[in-house]
Amino acid sequence: QxxxxxxxxxxxxxxxxxxxxxxxxxxxxxxxxxxxxxxxxxxxxxxxxxxxxxxxxxxxxxxxxxxxxxxxxxxxxxxxxxxxxxxxxxxxxxxxxxxxxxxxxxxxxxxxxxxxxxxxxxxxxxxxxxxxxxxxxxxxxxxxxxxDKLGDNEQVLDSRRADTARLQLLEVELITARASALKYAQLEPRRLRLTELKDEGTQTRKLYDSDNTRLKFLLQDLAEQPNIESLLLALGNPRATFESLNRQIARESHLLYDLKQQQERHQKLSDETASLKLQIEGWSTLDGKLTETNTLITQTRNDYNSFIVNESLALRLPSLESQLEKIRLETKDSKEKQEELEINYIEISKKYSHEEHNQKRHQLPSLIRQTAQLESELKYTETQEQHLSIQLERLSEVKCRQADKMADRDKLNELHDLADFIRDCLRKAGPHITEAYLHTVSLEANQLYREISGNSLVSLRWELDYEIVLEEEGRDRPFHNLSGGEQMAAALSVRLALLKEFSELRFAFFDEPTTNMDEERRRNLAQQIGRIKDFEQLFIVTHDDSFEGFTDNIIQLPKSH
Incomplete structure (x- = not known):
């Protein structure tokens, strides 16, 4: 109280x-x-x-x-x-x-x-x-x-004491009976084994007696073997004779089949001989006709040879006649041209000057050299013109590119100055941006830690020096003073907050995330991971069963895998 x-x-x-x-x-x-x-x-x-x-x-x-x-x-x-x-x-x-x-x-x-x-x-x-x-x-x-009910009743106490003593004796007897039953249970398998051994001995004895009987019969057969061999010698190998006769009997059908085939062939040959005799009788007058034909060939052989020799010349006659006519026409044309050329020669010889011909002949080499020189100079001039035209076009392109490059240079100089200014602004704004990001991540991690731990009285902060501090009841606890489960929950909270803020990935892996956590924190962590909506797929590798009620699919791997 x-x-x-x-x-x-x-x-x-x-x-x-x-x-x-x-x-x-x-x-x-x-x-x-x-x-x-x-x-x-x-x-x-x-x-x-x-x-x-x-x-x-x-x-x-x-x-x-x-x-x-x-x-x-x-x-x-x-x-x-x-x-x-x-x-x-x-x-x-x-x-x-x-x-x-x-x-x-x-x-x-x-x-x-x-x-x-x-x-x-x-x-x-x-x-x-x-x-x-x-x-x-x-x-x-x-x-x-x-x-009040019991009072001072001593008889009840005495009876209870006697019952207690009798109960102790019964317990001792029960222990002895259990030991005897155990020994009897151990003896029963040995009795069964003895019965099996007796049955095996009886079967072995029967096999031994049967083997002795067979041995006696074999000894008797061995004693009679000399008599059997002498009888076989007297018969003179009847087995070989019997096998030879059997082989001859087996060949009888084959020999009969061969005899039938030979008879059929003999009949066929007899028929062919008769037909050939009939054909020979029809050709009996052939020898006389052959003699007459040979006599006629002998008489006409010289005429035939003359025909063969002159046949090629006779075939060439039309072509030779056409060639002869053509040669006659060509000869006539040649004579007419010759007459015309003689007339022209007479007219030209009247106008020809031998001195002027010699003078032109002496001038011809110098004119040929001048022509060759002028042609080479013309080719060189044309080559130079093409080369200069190409250089002029190239210089024009270079001039255009130079103007473009100068414009690009001016533009790049302006962009460089602007980039230097922006870079300076960003460099000076970096600490403020870092502070803002740290503040955002710290707020998200604080909310996650409260949901994981199930305690809304604590606050988690991620300081500017990246130290994790846990505030509880107005006191700050640094990371190294936290328990194993609190450190794991705090680290997971900060990592999840970083994933949400900076990562564009839509999947994440968790390897044993409930290490060093008590049952309540494990359950809260499983619930919080199940509430994450910013990821399409989460993979959790763990030996803990706290996630079974908060997952879509479970794959269990036994130790053999």
Missing amino acids: KERKISESRIAEIQTDVSLQLPSIQELEQNYHIHSAQAADLRACIGRDETMQREIKNGLCPLLSERCLNMKEGQTLEHYFQFQLSDQRSRLLETENSLKAVATQLTQARLALSKQATLDALLNQLEKAQKDESSCEKQLSQLREDL
Whole structure:
């Protein structure tokens, strides 16, 4: 009851603390995230504007090198950026003050939530203690009733003691009987084996007797063998004679078939002989006719030879006649041409000058040399003209390419200057971008860790030095101070958050993700992995069965694989 009073007093204290009216933790965290994002955006804008303000010269735009057309009359870029910076700094100050207020409320709400959890546990303990107290009171009243019923009845106690002693004796006898039964059970297989051995001995004895009988008969046959051999010698090998006669009998049918074939052939030859005799009788007058024919060939042989010799010449006669006519015509034409040529020669000889012919003959070599020289010079000039035309076209193309290259060079110089400016801006904005990305990943990892661990009272942060810190009840716990399961859950949370934010892959592999986790965290991790909607396929390799209720397909591999 003392512990009960202490619990009731603690419950009253916690109820007074929890009774404070605060917004929900989810609303406070959402406000905190919104204000943090706004502060990061404002810091990035302030850094960018400060960089632009330093690079502005004479009020000209650094990108276009001319006056900005978006400025109003009388307004300069310096005034514009100063106004922008003052406005953004005031907004950043308001956002940071709001962020601090929300962080204070969030810390109070987390403490209140932890006290609420402690209050629930204490109420459960108090209810359990009340139940235990009531059950103890019931048992106590029952014992008192039993004591009242028993009273001082010694006979009941004596009978129970005698029953106890008799029960002990029965237990000893039971142990002895069990030992005997065990020995009998061990003896029974040996009896069965003895029976089998007796049966095998009887069968072996029968086989031995039968073998002895066969041996006696074989010895008798061996004693009679000399008499049998002498009888075989007296018969003179009757087996060979019998086999020879059998072979001759077997050949009888074959010999009869051959005899029939020979008879058929003899009959066929006799028929052919008779037909040939009839044909010879029809040709009996052939010898006389053959003699007459030979006599006629002898008489006409000389005439035949003359015909053969002159036959080729007779065949050539038409062609020779046509050739002769053609030669006559050609001769006539040749004579006419000869007469014409003689007339022309007489006329030309009247006009011919021997001195002029010699003079032209001496001039001909020099004219040939001049012609050859002029032809070579003409060819060289044409070659030079073609070469110069090609060079001129090539120079024109080079001139066009040079103009294009110069235009490209100017454009590239402008792009290089612009790229240097953008690169400088990006390099200076890098820390702010990194801070914003770290903040986004930290928020996502915090949400994942709470869902995996099932505890919404803790917060996970990924610091700027990439250290994982766990905040619990207002205390920061670094990564190396966490338990194995907490380290695994925190690392998985950060990795899943990185996959969601930076990776375009639509599948992921998890190898033993529940290592060093207790049962509740394993179940929460399985539920959280099952809720991931940003991936098309997830593969989990594990020996744990916590994922069976949250997966679409299970492939079990035995150890033999």
